Amino acid sequence: MQRIPKSTLKRLALYHRCFLDLKKTGVIKIQSRELSTIMGVDPATIRKDFSHLGELGRQGYGYKVEFVLSAFEKILRIQDEEKQKCIIVGAGNLGRALINFFTSERFQSNVSHAPSELVAAFDNDLTIAGTTVHNIPVYHQSEMVDYIKAHNIKYVILAVPSYVSQVIVDSFQALDIVEGIMNLTSSIINAGDIVVHEVDLALELETLVFTAIQEHVSHHNTTIKDVLDL
């Protein structure tokens, strides 16, 4: 059975976003070469990535925007007909920033295409529990397990302090309902069969630094390789 490689999975959301933008600007059809220029991914990689989804286009003919988008919609509906519900655990600074983000105008304008919908947040702090943030209810942590059961919550965004993250993840494992965790805590979690997607801000910062260094050396008409002189 052919599984889609991790590197391709990471680009799927990017392709989806790109085709949504193409549709908005009125593009009907696009060649992999043009797509390559827009996305900064080489044409061979694009063709290989798309081959994992089936016959999305034909060599030399290009990809029809509507057709590719309908394939993405289909994939995102594989699990259910309904939009997947998602909760945030931890409503401190990070959790509140995330609620802010997922209820923002920019996110909402794409929300009909978004694969997941934020429905609630949870926190251990009694002064926070019972409030709402941008119309998203914040419940007490002790209500989380019942809520996941009642609403069949498949996706969790984890934004709690590191020292409690594993305990919470353990409770997901016991439930066997949650399928994916986006981990924004600065800690490594063991989630068994649950898919974990790490968002590592330190890594993102270092990527920025590497990219800026490349710009820096190319302004001096040299390369990182030359500077290293290995």
Added chain:
Amino acid sequence: MQRIPKSTLKRLALYHRCFLDLKKTGVIKIQSRELSTIMGVDPATIRKDFSHLGELGRQGYGYKVEFVLSAFEKILRIQDEEKQKCIIVGAGNLGRALINFFTSERFQSNVSHAPSELVAAFDNDLTIAGTTVHNIPVYHQSEMVDYIKAHNIKYVILAVPSYVSQVIVDSFQALDIVEGIMNLTSSIINAGDIVVHEVDLALELETLVFTAIQEHVSHHNTTIKDVLDL
């Protein structure tokens, strides 16, 4: 002049992290095949990525951990002998969460290898300006330009509300000191020659969903391609 491709640049921080971990666990040398298993990147891609840095290893012999790490240290020092200073603009929920993160124990334990050091934050809110968060001083927004000049700030983490982001980015462009921006606002910014690294949480969430869907279909012994039936 050979520039390092964007996709390789994105993996450099990941390689750096991986070799730091290998050193911690006492590994002296590693083959690209073993590295491939650990990182989930295929061996050919690893060899191609590393070729952009020069002769880091030899076919069949593998990579010496200390030697690779010394190359990364060299790259990160290309711009200056000193560690690059970084500021956060916006000290609301997101900004405070970021300060919390970059001053956390986990980040600090790797800080001697981190390419950048958080030195200050800025906010327009007079009730926040003048305070400190985890020992990081928060100054008023009006002091930002002078601070960047005085401290030669090369990297900025942007965590302001969308509607002010471009105005702030414009002030960086006028200064010609800032080289890189990590954009965590949910808005598109125009930064001219300044390198922008977007951290897009909606995209990250969708990547999680795609990954979880692949797990879901493979539990049913099928593939996304089969379900799409294209």
